[in-house]
Amino acid sequence: MALPYIEYEKNIIDEGLETGMKNLTQERIDKALAKVLDGETGAKLKAYVDTCVHCGLCSDACHMYLSTKRDPTLTPAGKVKRSLSVLLENRGNITPEIIKKVSIVASTECNLCKRCVHYCPFGIDIAYMMSVVRRICHLCGVTPLYIQDTAHSHAVTQNQMWVKEDEWIDTLQWQEEDAREEIPDCRIPLDKEGADFMYSVIGPEPKFLAQLLYQTAIIFNTAGLNWTMPSCPGWDNSDMAMFTGDSEIMGRNKRFHYEAAQRLKVKRIVMGECGHAFRSVWDMGNRWLGWGMPPVPMVHAIEFYYDLLKSGKIKVKEKYKKSVTLHDPCNTIRGMGLHEKARYVVNELCENFIEMHPNREHNYCCNAGGGVINCGPPFKKKRVATNRIKAQQIADTGAEILITPCHNCHSGMEDIIGDYGVGMHVKFINDIMYEVMEKPEIE
Amino acid sequence: MNSFNSIYNFVSGPLVWLAFIVFIGGSIYRIRNLIILVNKKERFIYTYMSLKYSLRSISHWIVPFATISWRTRPVMTITTFIFHAGLVIMPFFLSAHVIMFHNAWGFSWGSLPEGFTDAVTLIVIICCVIFLLRRVALRDVKFLTDASDYAVLLIAAAPFITGFLAYHNFGSYHFWIILHILSGEIMLVAIPFTKLRHMLYAVFTRAYIGSEFGKIRHARDW
Ligand code: HEM
Ligand code: SF4
Ligand code: SF4
Numbered sequence: 001m002a003l004p005y006i007e008y009e010k011n012i013i014d015e016g017l018e019t020g021m022k023n024l025t026q027e028r029i030d031k032a033l034a035k036v037l038d039g040e041t042g043a044k045l046k047a048y049v050d051t052c053v054h055c056g057l058c059s060d061a062c063h064m065y066l067s068t069k070r071d072p073t074l075t076p077a078g079k080v081k082r083s084l085s086v087l088l089e090n091r092g093n094i095t096p097e098i099i100k101k102v103s104i105v106a107s108t109e110c111n112l113c114k115r116c117v118h119y120c121p122f123g124i125d126i127a128y129m130m131s132v133v134r135r136i137c138h139l140c141g142v143t144p145l146y147i148q149d150t151a152h153s154h155a156v157t158q159n160q161m162w163v164k165e166d167e168w169i170d171t172l173q174w175q176e177e178d179a180r181e182e183i184p185d186c187r188i189p190l191d192k193e194g195a196d197f198m199y200s201v202i203g204p205e206p207k208f209l210a211q212l213l214y215q216t217a218i219i220f221n222t223a224g225l226n227w228t229m230p231s232c233p234g235w236d237n238s239d240m241a242m243f244t245g246d247s248e249i250m251g252r253n254k255r256f257h258y259e260a261a262q263r264l265k266v267k268r269i270v271m272g273e274c275g276h277a278f279r280s281v282w283d284m285g286n287r288w289l290g291w292g293m294p295p296v297p298m299v300h301a302i303e304f305y306y307d308l309l310k311s312g313k314i315k316v317k318e319k320y321k322k323s324v325t326l327h328d329p330c331n332t333i334r335g336m337g338l339h340e341k342a343r344y345v346v347n348e349l350c351e352n353f354i355e356m357h358p359n360r361e362h363n364y365c366c367n368a369g370g371g372v373i374n375c376g377p378p379f380k381k382k383r384v385a386t387n388r389i390k391a392q393q394i395a396d397t398g399a400e401i402l403i404t405p406c407h408n409c410h411s412g413m414e415d416i417i418g419d420y421g422v423g424m425h426v427k428f429i430n431d432i433m434y435e436v437m438e439k440p441e442i443e
Numbered sequence: 444m445n446s447f448n449s450i451y452n453f454v455s456g457p458l459v460w461l462a463f464i465v466f467i468g469g470s471i472y473r474i475r476n477l478i479i480l481v482n483k484k485e486r487f488i489y490t491y492m493s494l495k496y497s498l499r500s501i502s503h504w505i506v507p508f509a510t511i512s513w514r515t516r517p518v519m520t521i522t523t524f525i526f527h528a529g530l531v532i533m534p535f536f537l538s539a540h541v542i543m544f545h546n547a548w549g550f551s552w553g554s555l556p557e558g559f560t561d562a563v564t565l566i567v568i569i570c571c572v573i574f575l576l577r578r579v580a581l582r583d584v585k586f587l588t589d590a591s592d593y594a595v596l597l598i599a600a601a602p603f604i605t606g607f608l609a610y611h612n613f614g615s616y617h618f619w620i621i622l623h624i625l626s627g628e629i630m631l632v633a634i635p636f637t638k639l640r641h642m643l644y645a646v647f648t649r650a651y652i653g654s655e656f657g658k659i660r661h662a663r664d665w
Contacts, residue, residue, distance in 0.1 A: 040484075042481065043478075043484070043485055044485060044488070047648050050638075050641075051645065053595075054588055054638075055584065055587075056584035057515075060512070072583045072587075073586060075586070078586050078587060081586070117656070118510070118663075121504055122641065122648045122649060123649050124648065124652075125652060292490055334656075335660055335662070337660060
């Protein structure tokens with residue numbers, strides 16, 4: 001069944017961008033350009049800009065291009081032409097209006113998913129170039145309203161959702177209490193020094209998805225692991241500052257995260273099923289801080305579940321019956337190669353696993369990542385309209401359940417499934433593992 | 444005739460030297476600048492680089508249809524592989540070039556039969572026409588194209604077109620052979636200073652991203 005093409009408004013008004021543009025001075029623009037183009041960037045950017053031969057081979061990589069009857073402005077190189085190239089070629093004459101325009105391209109028309117790396121014969125990293133543009137826009141103060149709000153929250157509270165410290169602790173204790181009805185001695189140990197694992201999550205989990213904390217507590221307790229969660233800032237591994245181009249706040253938050261683990265003297269960090277947070281703690285934030293590798297060993301939930309199942313610490317009572325398909329999130333697949341482990345986990349937990357095509361490193365992006373979903377309601381329709389191909393891809397599997405081990409992807413998938421009427425349910429691995437695992441017998 | 448000889452001697456003598464000096468000097472200058480930038484600002488690149496993953500990446504991308512990208516656009520793939528092989532390899536084995544080299548330096552190597560190289564020349568020209576048609580006809584490529592892309596294509600095609608016309612004695616051989624030598628020289632000089640510098644950078648960008656994907660991201664990049 002071919003899904004319909006959705007029309008969308010091209011001229012989107014975003015309060016953050018409008019206000020930022022109005023307040024922007026020429027001096028600030030010139031300073032931002034100098035800081036980024038002459039200062040922070042180097043050979044990588046220069047080589048990419050100088051090497052691109054405008055061949056268009058990268059076009060077929062991008063879900064936005066493929067979803068919009070091949071809109072030529074939405075190819076990877078087309079987005080570079082409409083953003084970075086504009087800044088480079090008109091340097092000296094860049095107006096606030098131009099900054100606003102390139103900010104829309106870089107912040108809302110690219111998910112930084114790096115699928116196009118697989119299509120460019122030179123390996124030009126368009127996502128990197130878009131991040132450079134975002135950095136410039138951040139320094140100009142011209143960023144979309146909703147994502148900027150989350151970046152502010154990171155700056156003030158060290159978490160993404162303005163969660164206050166007492167709310168955080170309260171939520172954990174509430175989930176612990178609920179879990180004790182299922183396993184009477186279930187614990188969510190706070191600030192336990194010397195634990196084997198510190199579990200960290202993203203801000204939206206305590207805010208909207210507390211059942212994931214509950215389920216995770218059951219998993220940790222059933223596996224009999226010595227674990228803990230920090231009660232103070234550092235518990236949130238997410239990072240919207242990374243996506244707005246606010247590298248300073250990104251670095252500060254990653255320091256909080258790793259220092260929480262160091263203070264608790266844990267052996268490793270396990271993070272929940274989030275992709276962008278993984279990118280931040282494993283790729284971007286740590287390296288901004290000058291750490292080649294994380295100072296405390298860190299594993300993503302997919303790896304953690306893989307180890308639990310492989311070692312038999314978690315056993316499956318009865319495999320999940322409904323047919324499932326699996327989405328490969330860019331940040332853990334093109335970012336860390338966890339695709340085979342994810343398949344092992346899904347096959348261990350589920351009876352009937354159907355691959356979507358293309359898959360693994362070649363999978364289409366969810367169009368929510370890279371902070372695009374966090375740009376909020378003004379851009380929602382456009383985001384859905386520019387990812388018809390993903391909706392088609394999952395619809396073609398005919399599966400009942402879509403497993404999506406990433407928070408951003410999860411929300412993005414729910415949006416396209418809803419708007420294209422695909423009729424599928426989205427679940428985390430965590431949901432299914434909790435459902436099918438053997439739990440301790442209660443006498 | 445005399446004026447032909449003096450022009451011929453000039454373009455095939457001092458100008459060749461000049462072209463090679465500018466090409467080699469310019470290329471070294473370009474690569475040197477990149478390395479200086481890496482040393483100044485992006486030393487992390489050295490910690491990412493891996494010979495194994497560089498070669499893994501390059502070995503996939505130099506084989507037609509070995510990457511998802513080459514498989515997605517087969518016409519472009521066939522065209523570009525023939526074009527680049529014809530462009531980079533054939534000039535060294537063209538009998539007229541080998542003889543010229545022998546006359547100048549006193550040694551030589553095998554050359555390809557003339558009928559074959561003539562056919563390849565024609566095919567390379569056809570490839571350039573396909574590139575041109577893509578730029579005009581495919582909406583995505585058209586959107587990306589600016590004047591310099593046409594210029595670069597012309598610079599790359601010119602030695603083949605003029606060589607072909609000279610070999611087949613269209614009109615005046617003398618006229619075409621001088622244009623042929625000139626266009627070859629222009630191409631060499633253009634490499635470090637236009638988009639043709641992708642020839643210099645390709646191996647580095649590929650090696651870098653191959654390493655980043657292989658060593659850091661544990662993922663394929665093809
Ligand atoms: C030897 C190393 C070289 C490598 C690895 C290389 C690689 C590439 C690649 C990957 C492309 C992108 C699109 C495509 O596949 O057509 C390309 C395009 C192109 N190359 Fe090269 N190239 C090399 C040398 C050259 C040289 C020496 C020239 C001419 C002087 C040249 C002329 C061109 C042109 C004109 C295009 C653009 C085609 C179009 O209009 O779409 N290349 N090259
Ligand atoms: S969204 Fe992904 S495929 Fe499209 S341009 Fe951005 S990084 Fe490339
Ligand atoms: S495939 Fe690479 S070289 Fe070709 S247009 Fe895209 S980024 Fe440029």
